[in-house]
Amino acid sequence: MDLRALFSSNDPVGSSEAFTNRQSQWDVVATAIEEHLRHIAAPSFDVEDLESPRTNVIVFHGVGGVGKSTLLRKIESALTAAEQRPRQWGTPAWAGETILPVRIDLARSASTDFERVVLTIRLALAATVGRPLPSFDLALRRYWDAQHPGEPLEEYVRRTGLVGKFGQLLPQQVQSAVGQVASALQLPGLVGSAAGQIATALVQALRERRERARALAGCARTAALLEADPDLEALSYYPHLLAWEISRLPAKRAVVPVILLDTFEDTADRHRDTERLLQRLVWLMPNAFFVIGGRNRLAWADPTVQGQLDFTGPHAWPGLAPQAGQPAQAAGGDRQHLIGDFSPEDCDDYLARRLTQDGQPLITPAIRAVITERAHRLPLHLDLAVARYLEIRRTGRTPTPDDFDHTFPALVARAMSDLTADERHVLRSASLLDAFDLELATQAAGLTHQAAARQLVERPMISEDPYAIWPYHLHGAIRTALRADDHTEDRWTPADWHRAAERALAALGRQWQDTSALLPSRTLLIACLRQGLRLARDHHLGDLGWLTDAAFAYTDDSVWEPLAPPTHTPGTGPQTGPDTPADALAELLTAIARRQHEHRERTAERLTAVLDTGLLPGELTELALYYRAKAHKDLARTDAALDGMRQVADAGGQLAPRARRGLANLARIRGDFPTALAAIPTLGWEGRHHRVLAHIRWPHGDIDRAIAAFEAARAEAEQHDAPGERAIAQTLLALVTAFTDPHRADDELALAHQYLAPLDQRATTYYATVAALIRDAGTDRDVTDRATVLHTESTVAGLPWLTPLIHTAVAFHHAVCGAQDDLTATIGQLREATANGDFAYYVDIATAMGDLPQPAGSAIQWLDDAQTVRERWRALVTARRNHLGTPQ
Template identity: 65%
Template sequence: MSGRDLRALFSTNDRALQAGEAFTNRELQWELTAAALTAHLRHTTAPGFDVEDLETPRDNVLVFHGVGGIGKTTLSRKIQAALAGAEHRPAQWGEPGWAGERILPVRIDLARSAGTSFEDLVLTIRAALSTLGRPLPAFDLALRRYWDHRHPGEPLEEYLRRGGLTARFGKALPQQMQSAMADVAQALLLPGTVGTAVGQLTGALVRALRERRQTVRALARCTRLADLLEAEPDLEALSFYPHLLAWELTQLPADKKVTPVILLDTFEDVGDRTHRDLERLIQRVVWLMPNAFFVVTGRSRLQWADPALQGQLDYTGPIAWPGLAAPASTVPAARAAGAVRGRGRQVLVGDFSPEDCDDYLARRLSRDGRPLISGEIRQVITGRSHGLPLYLDLSVLRFLEIRRTREPAPADFDHDFGALIARTLSDLTPDERHVLRSVSLLDAFDLTLATAAAGLPHQAPAQRLIERPFVRENAFGVWPYHLHGLIRSTIRGADDATDDRWTDGDWQQAAERALAALGTQWTATGTTGQGRMLLIGCLRQGLALARDFGLELGWLTDAAWAYVSDSVWEPIAPPARPDATRGGLQTPADALVELLAALARRQHEHRSTTAARLTTVTSSRLLPGDLHEMGLYYLAKAHRDLGDSAASRHGMQTVAAGGGRLAPAARRGLAHLARLAGDFPTAHDTARTLGWAGRQHRVEGDIYWPHGDMHRAATAYAAARDQADQHGVAGERATSQTHRALVLAFTDPDTADDEIDLAEQFLTGLDLRATTLTLKIAALARDAGTLPGLEAARVLRAESRDAGITAVEAVLDVVLAFHHAVLGDHDKIRATADRLRDLARNGDYAYYADIAHFMAAAHLGVGRSTLYRTLAAVMPDDNGPPGVPFPSGMAAPTEDGIRV
């Protein structure tokens, strides 16, 4: 369904261009409206319904709220048209469920620019009912008395004409009111001249009602009519007259029965949280007309169900308005049955889907039935819009503006519109605008963080702000609130021409406050459990602030150390900077962002990529000394994984000599390098000095198991796991348990089952690529001799090569040698040993080839259980089994079982 887009039509001289006011989707909102109205009709036609019952809770209002520009006014107009007749209903909207019922839609724009007063609202409703073709005497008499009192000498007919109501609804209302007065005068047997004097007429009617005269028995059924006619005819009294209108609707004959659907648009302009005078009058109309249905559209939810408003409004609280008290819902959620049974009556109008955006843009401008805006441009606009219809409208006008001088290109629409800021800020207080700009620096926030970022001494402005529709809520996030994406990007990126716009210095100070507030929140919480989640959230937001505004690292240094200490490696890189054209590392924050991003991404990238990124960071020399050593240490680890032991050894020695936080870890790295080279005595001696900080027990396990001492290795890994558990280091706990599962898989597959399951539990939620691959290898070792095929092994080899982790591939081949030895497959075990010799070309991992050689030469086909026992016993024996040489890279064991 579309009309004429006059703004677009008057923006070009191209008369062949078709500018349609496209209306897209919103069938879910229609479904909710139709279902709620159906429920309302069912309620008002039930036998027990009493229009004069002023105590029963009300469920005759439906609220659509959302950010400015989301399409609420368009939705209100389309609902009005759809209710007016099937010929006006969009094709995608379904049939309503009230066949045979007469619906009278009345739309009232409450925008300040429309100048609608409360008098206008009441007169509009009555003028719309004039189309029924009959007077409504109880209401008409009261209204005429009010008008003559408040507007002496001003004919009602002229007021209606001047306000446009005569053009909308015809000239019947004044005649109907006059007819009502004449009928009452006749019933009271008053002379005609008295019938024209409304004061005398109402006085006589009141007396007749009080005396219960038979001549006015019809009006006497309206129990509160006399009270209203006796009351001072002021604006306060006028707000109660809709009760008479509701009563009159119940007196209509069956062929005239009608249900008014009153659409109140732009409700945010009714007032604010302090001045609710007009809102109080309008709420009274809704309450006193329970047989009418109201559809309210505005930026904010109605607060009528809030008990705190008692005294400001007449009818408040969740008992009075059960549907308004229900939690806010989006449209899809509102489709549930509960949403149309008096619950979920406040619905957030959602953004357009990408498909709807494209359809909208394609139909807005066309020539010869074909879209004028190209698909490439529509795609850019859709991506930038975040589904906000106002952005689409502004982009259409920008398209026409650019088209005056040249052909528009996709790059022209990577653009922010300052008009969006004006629309967003228009009904906010100065403090709320200040908070809004402050939190636009944050991905997510809570009340405390928003208040601190704004530098305000009290939370009230932030509390009011989070109730706005452009603030979205995620109850499961570290911080529950975030801004609508387009609103946030526009406030941060557009040319802000508002009177209270911020200078660059204002933004800088806000960034400093926000960074400090994040640091305060993190340091107040531990680094485990919820504290770990908070750490990651604070790091992501804090790194972005420090990078984008060139701030000092401050607490980010300690947070970075806390991040790496647990070896969990959640994604940490913040979004790209707004000025993405600035290249290279220029500040310490730039370097820290790249360092932590490289460490997290190494779980998903080849180690050569990691090494290159870390080389860039360490070469920049931008980081303070301790963080620079962090980069050196993990660069050395990447070199070791790639098989570059010389580079790795140099880096580890540098870090160890520095004596910083990673010195124990660097000494552990040197022990690993010694082990890889076959220098087990050095590795073992170094391991004894490491303690918990250097993960001594895990290093000892890494030394014992290549010697076949699986029991000793498993014990060492268990001690490492338990220590990690005591210190709350989840990554180390998972790694140690995985290695324990691996060594037990060689000697005790039944026990290994449980150990593998435990390792899988420990790995849940962690991002440890090498450890995950090792656990898969452990499962292969457990099933050695019974594997149905080697497809899983081939996949593991590809994954280890994609990761660039040589050690994983070496262990995989040891396990495959073990599998082939159990089966007695001499050719395959020899091929596996050859691959291990190739891996050892640089001098590392030579003993793995020796172990494979031992399996092939001495124990081929002896059976799994015998091979387990022999493997566990051969290395510690001084002489070894008869006729079996020691692996070429090792001599006899020392008293500790360590070969030299």
């Protein structure tokens, strides 16, 4: 068998076309539109020519979810306005031309039929051209009267959602066109109201070659179309009239439609009925340009679809026919572009075409199905399957589906066949990484120059996302085969893989540390942690190295992005708990982050389990102890919280300032304000000293100093580029401001919600809700009902420490309203919530608000005289009453 001849003539899509990026796709579109504009501007172009090949279409196809719809939307935006075009796309050569983009989703779920497609295009022209298109509009009106009797066009446009901003322009222009024709033909008014009679009169006038009729609707085929029965078949030919009307628009209204047909695969059926109508639309509008997106390539240039479609073959659609040896990016080259990998349909079609015998596919459908499933849509896998099929056939045995039900070990050899030794080395190293850039791949390979990595990323096995942190990633099928079935002569030993994993982990750490030294990047930190944790776990790397520092950086600002820790390696038995330091670290960070979504009891349990493994090194043990102590504090287990915080503070590690802050807060919770205040000089920024001070000042009713401290905390957070801490400080600032100035509290709360929106801080969000209750105290805005809901939510979340604060906000509301019975009941609830001594000062505050006697035996150690504190809180109630005009 002459394999060279076989494969040179039966390879419709090469594997080198399997990967493209949005930049190149835009370049393809921009170039194609430029060629289209030159073509329709040429003196030889005739919009009524039905014989010339069509070059007014370009196709993007690929698997579902690969980004075709997104691409078409971006193209639509770029064509709509220059300012919406991505900067890196540049300015096309045809900028300044009047381009009219019209994107139509053909998805079945959108219930888009051919009639709606035609109306959508005409509606877009109505808004842009701003004038009737007589011959087409008359034909459309005649069709409409016949197919939709009793339903005015304007009602249909409104009912179907096509109305938009200019929806009523289409019915108006159609009616105007009918009137224009009737006037030109001098028809009586009664006759002028019937589109069918007007069409008949126009046909007669055209047949008689009347000058006014020919000037109005002089397309050579107008009369024939108006004489045809006004059914769907006739409608599919009306775009010919539309194209003719567009071609004769005056220069100041001239427009070139670019019609984007999305989800084209949903037009497919056994008989291609819908596809035939759409293909006819493309053919009959040669002065419009079409961009088609779908899962499969268009078969219009394939002679085998003759009879199913009207216009077929490579002569009719030269840009849609396979062009052997010509690169896809060449000017005037192939107009079909694969996005990502092959679709299953294309895999099957490729295999059916690759080997034929007597014009029939040599590979049976059953074998093609197995190959397609195992290929993971990788074109290279298809090539190897074809080679294997021939090898088996040469032995005299008939291949069976079982011969292809595995991953080809030869996939690695084939992928590496034309790689240099350095490129092969980089490829194996890069297979350890989910994504990489040139420097990361080079360092993981242990090389000193990037040349090999640069050459590798130009290979079709590497995909590129220019907008990602690391733009390159190895195709999943090759990566899997490389790690599992590497039987090449220069294959790595387990020790080689282990050393490469250590290099890759170190390279990730260097990239994060070097970048953080110049400009800290939270996004890079999370990405490095995700890859680093998986590497350390999969390859049992005992030294966590930079992962420890990264873990502290992750927890430093209370943002809590999910880390998606590695799952248990298949085939190694059930996983009952962490069994490596990396496992333990991943579980630790997950437990800390998940506390925003789990009950604090669950958080404490998970952290205890991690600590019990003994796998965490010293500093990370302190991290687990600290967050378990925080969970205990939130659960009102003050003694356990104090014990954990003391352990961390006494260790003197990175978390010592935070632990000292925790101890200060616990002292304040117990009502020991002098001890809490004395700790502030030892805290610094790491211990959030300004925030601790504000928390001490505002229970004293010293709101102005509390506001100043929270403002200082917010400013310090901004200086340190800490959005999580900034959101906390801003929210607490809104809370204390709400006691004195409801109007300012509105503004502060709005800013707090803006800061909180991109974060995951449940407790801080509850603080914002309390702030809104305090702001609304004394009004009829359902303060008590909202407080009840918040109390339920916070209790379910395992945050009972919020309960006394919520009751205090409600007490403020009742005191302002003068509802003494309600206030007394709320104080009773406060006493119950603070019976263990935590937050007992809220009871003193609530009684002061209502000018009630100070609680007997109060053990609160205030910084100021207790009477002064009481007077301040009573003054706040009086000020709110004055603000609201409430009787004293």
